[in-house]
Amino acid sequence: MKNKVAVHWFRQDLRVKDNPSLNYLSKKYENIIGLFVFDDVNRDPRLGSASKVWLCESLKHLNEQLNGNLILLKGDPQECLEEILNFFDVEEVSWNRCYEPWVIKRDKKIKSNISEKIKVSSFNGSLLWEPWEILKDDNTPYKVFTPFYKRGCLSKKAPRNPETSKINFFNHNFRSTNICDLQLLQNKEWESQTLKIWQVGEAQAEKIMKNFLEEGIKDYSDGRNFPKKKNVSRLSPFLHWGQISPNTIWYALSKVNDVGEENIEVFKSELGWREFAYYLNYHFPYLQKENLKKNFDNFKWKNDEISFQRWTKGETGIPIVDAGMRELYQTGYMHNRSRMIVGSFLVKNLLIHWKKGEEWFWDCLFDADAASNSASWQWIAGTGTDSTPYFRIFNPVTQGQKFDPEGQYIKKFVPELNDMPIKYLFSPWECPENIQNEINFKLGVNYPNPIVDLKESRKRALLTYEILRRENSK
DNA sequence: CCTGGAGTTGTCCTA
DNA sequence: TTAGGACAACTCCAG
Numbered sequence: 001m002k003n004k005v006a007v008h009w010f011r012q013d014l015r016v017k018d019n020p021s022l023n024y025l026s027k028k029y030e031n032i033i034g035l036f037v038f039d040d041v042n043r044d045p046r047l048g049s050a051s052k053v054w055l056c057e058s059l060k061h062l063n064e065q066l067n068g069n070l071i072l073l074k075g076d077p078q079e080c081l082e083e084i085l086n087f088f089d090v091e092e093v094s095w096n097r098c099y100e101p102w103v104i105k106r107d108k109k110i111k112s113n114i115s116e117k118i119k120v121s122s123f124n125g126s127l128l129w130e131p132w133e134i135l136k137d138d139n140t141p142y143k144v145f146t147p148f149y150k151r152g153c154l155s156k157k158a159p160r161n162p163e164t165s166k167i168n169f170f171n172h173n174f175r176s177t178n179i180c181d182l183q184l185l186q187n188k189e190w191e192s193q194t195l196k197i198w199q200v201g202e203a204q205a206e207k208i209m210k211n212f213l214e215e216g217i218k219d220y221s222d223g224r225n226f227p228k229k230k231n232v233s234r235l236s237p238f239l240h241w242g243q244i245s246p247n248t249i250w251y252a253l254s255k256v257n258d259v260g261e262e263n264i265e266v267f268k269s270e271l272g273w274r275e276f277a278y279y280l281n282y283h284f285p286y287l288q289k290e291n292l293k294k295n296f297d298n299f300k301w302k303n304d305e306i307s308f309q310r311w312t313k314g315e316t317g318i319p320i321v322d323a324g325m326r327e328l329y330q331t332g333y334m335h336n337r338s339r340m341i342v343g344s345f346l347v348k349n350l351l352i353h354w355k356k357g358e359e360w361f362w363d364c365l366f367d368a369d370a371a372s373n374s375a376s377w378q379w380i381a382g383t384g385t386d387s388t389p390y391f392r393i394f395n396p397v398t399q400g401q402k403f404d405p406e407g408q409y410i411k412k413f414v415p416e417l418n419d420m421p422i423k424y425l426f427s428p429w430e431c432p433e434n435i436q437n438e439i440n441f442k443l444g445v446n447y448p449n450p451i452v453d454l455k456e457s458r459k460r461a462l463l464t465y466e467i468l469r470r471e472n473s474k
Numbered sequence: 475c476c477t478g479g480a481g482t483t484g485t486c487c488t489a
Numbered sequence: 490t491t492a493g494g495a496c497a498a499c500t501c502c503a504g
Contacts, residue, residue, distance in 0.1 A: 136501095136502070136503085137502095137503080138502095142501085142502085143500080143501065143502090144480085144481065144500085144501055144502070145481085145482070146480080146481070146482085147480095147481095147501080147502060147503085151502090151503085224483095225483075269482085273482080336483085337483080340483065344484095379482085379483095385500090385501085386481070386482090386500095386501085388482080388483075388484080389481090389484090389496085389497080389498090390497090391484090391485085391496055391497075392483095392484050392485075392496090393484075393485075394483095394484065394485085395484080395485065395486090398484085398485075399484090458485090462496095466497095469497085469498085
């Protein structure tokens with residue numbers, strides 16, 4: 001079987017290590033062609049701005065890993081594949097699966113079309129457990145995380161062990177689009193600014209993981225709640241694009257010693273939440289667009305564009321919320337604790353539809369992931385199958401005091417409040433005028449008044465839910 | 475089919 | 490100051 005050419009179609013698996021499709025092909029074929037298609041035809045929704053930046057950087061790295069032999073094309077993958085099949089003497093095409101509804105639909109069609117002339121194989125390169133393999137005894141999908149994870153996943157077979165093969169990428173003379181011609185970048189200041197704290201690529205993913213396992217995992221269970229601490233992995237963008245496999249992380253965790261079983265288990269369960277999001281998106285393909293809990297369909301969301309804009313800019317006048325939103329805009333990332341706080345604030349205090357928040361995150365996050373993003377927004381909004389109960393409304397003042405006790409996170413992203421005494425840092429609207437004068441600060445000038453009263457808006461949210469409940473019981 | 479226990483991440487009030 | 494219970498009811502899940 002040697003000396004034949006096979007095509008590996010890269011999608012959300014931009015890595016060479018532990019890549020099941022590549023492993024499979026490399027055992028059968030001497031020469032492998034690596035293809036990436038920027039599909040701007042079928043994609044739903046379109047890539048967010050941050051994702052485009054990440055992808056652009058990633059493709060540069062991947063091309064280097066392939067010694068410049070990555071074939072980069074733009075358009076409809078079906079047509080691109082046909083072109084390659086006509087040019088080379090291709091024996092087999094293979095890829096790792098994606099799980100978004102639109103991709104499943106697209107790939108199914110492509111597979112049935114080209115498998116008439118050529119062998120096509122697909123693999124699991126991005127999940128620890130296939131969504132269709134985890135079902136309850138009655139063969140229906142789980143809706144609650146804990147039984148899904150513990151009984152559904154952990155008691156099933158262990159995840160695939162990571163494996164890396166030696167791969168020969170074919171030195172070809174086929175056309176390849178210049179990365180710049182994909183028009184992923186708009187030469188905006190924002191693009192280079194956000195990238196500053198990141199280095200993209202497979203090698204970097206491994207480095208970050210190693211560093212996290214040495215430094216961050218130690219106090220993960222507790223420390224992950226504090227935005228200023230270095231206890232979160234920040235591997236999410238790499239996981240999304242497959243620059244590291246969850247399997248690699250899963251088994252690397254098992255080899256870590258002396259950091260406490262609890263920390264390891266909690267981090268593993270976070271990988272479990274990622275699985276759960278993909279699982280929900282697979283079994284409930286409307287996850288991205290509609291409430292999982294249908295009884296929320298009549299909820300009276302507010303159409304408040306002005307408040308929404310101020311939320312996106314981090315100008316709500318609530319320090320911890322603004323810090324989170326500015327972290328997002330400035331770094332393409334937001335700490336998990338802040339995500340919950342700003343999410344709760346948008347959906348409950350402002351009564352703005354979770355979909356609006358989901359879309360903003362989609363555009364700004366380097367780790368923008370359709371399944372995780374939608375599932376998490378539905379969780380915080382209370383519209384998900386297994387979500388926070390509606391009466392649980394985060395108090396951003398308390399949250400700040402608890403999880404940013406010294407205010408370092410707030411001050412980093414909201415430097416206007418640098419001199420604010422800690423007593424008023426989380427609620428500057430309570431700072432008396434004489435103290436404001438002392439620190440040369442004026443509320444409403446140097447930093448905005450809060451756009452809503454926290455107590456009032458909390459009451460209003462509870463009332464709105466109460467109305468929904470009554471409407472539904474009619 | 476029935477039944478009982480459980481459900482990521484909170485807040486507020488009260489004693 | 491602090492710990493404990495209420496918050497509201499439902500659906501999910503497993504025996």
